[in-house]
Amino acid sequence: MNIKKILQNEENVAKLLDEDELRKIGERVVKDFEKDKLSRKAWEDRTEDAMKLALQVAEKKTYPWPNAANVKYPLLTISAVQFASRVELFSGPDIVRCQVEGFDPDGRKTDRAVRIGKHMSYQFRRMPNWEEDNDRMMHALPILGSMFKKSYYDSVMEKNISELIYPRDLVFDYYAKDVDSCYRKTHIIQLTKNQIVERQRAGIYLKHELKDVPTPDGRSLGSAFEGLEQPENDEDTPRVFLEQHRYWDLDDDGYQEPYIMTVDKETAQVFRIVPRFDKKGIKRKKGEIVCIDSEEYFTQFIFIPDPNGGNLGIGFGHLQGPINEVANTLINQLIDAGTLSNL
Secondary structure, three states: HHHHHHHHHOOOOOOOOHHHHHHHHHHHHHHHHHHHHHHHHHHHHHHHHHHHOOOOOOOOOOOOOOOOOOOOHHHHHHHHHHHHOOOOOOOOOOOOOOHHHHHHHOHHHHHHHHHHHHHHHHHHHHHHHHHHHHHHHHHHHHOEEEEEEEEEEEEOOEEEEEEEEHHHHEEOOOOOOOOOOOOOOEEEEEEOHHHHHHHEEEOOOOOOOOOOOOOOOOOOOOHHOOOOOOOOOOOOOEEEEEEEEEOOOOOOOOOOOOEEEEEEEOOOOOEEEEOOOHHHEEEEOOOOEEEEEOOEEEEEEEEEEEOOOOOOOOHHHHHHHHHHHHHHHHHHHHHHHHHHHOO
């Protein structure tokens, strides 16, 4: 397959592939996702425990007797609120400020920089939930250690999007050093039936028939903590899609090109394949492709870098979690001792 032909049909390369190749790609995407997710299971368990501490989830205890004291001291919660109230990402109406490089005797560069900054700031303000997402990120970042922003142009809504991504929804390749150099990363997205139809009619997704009722994956950590239970699944239950940013050799030239492959997790059906590069990113030497610069959609925000070199940061959930548990234990022991004394 010719790369030029692929670039001419950037909307969905999957239309050019046969069923056997699409099936092979879909199965590989799901398999690699499961492998990457399994490699960080210990981190996910620690993060879930940290969220329980931060949300002060009081679970019933059976030791030293049924319904013993189980007070949760809000140490992590106070730390997160204090951090969010002190941090200042953006001050004033100018979110974007451009820096002028080089000599500017007549001030034209400066004027242009001001105009570009004001226009980009205006674009940020128009993005849906942009300010609300920043506020949520500043409260979650000190607990989890890492948060992500996904920036892209939504061809269905025809607008720029800056979407807040929690680390549980972005699964890295095990060997990744950071989000930029990651060989394979998978964004877990949930789409309703209507959203899938919109993308199919817009020509973005292949028109696969999804007759079966989707199976919920239970990813929403906050729901159970807030006293909500997942309802019985029906045809309106969102389906889980895997948007995997990875490399694949579609033209059989021995070099893997960067692509975005969107696959239904339950059926492993490929809905979309789109190049993650443009013509300017292709570097050639003597007519042969030497390398391809991939486009990056994700921006990582780290609270404290992992001193061990891990690709996910460290938050108060990891640092203060044991101390919070000690405080909880001491308080509950005092309450239980008082209960025994009164009895």
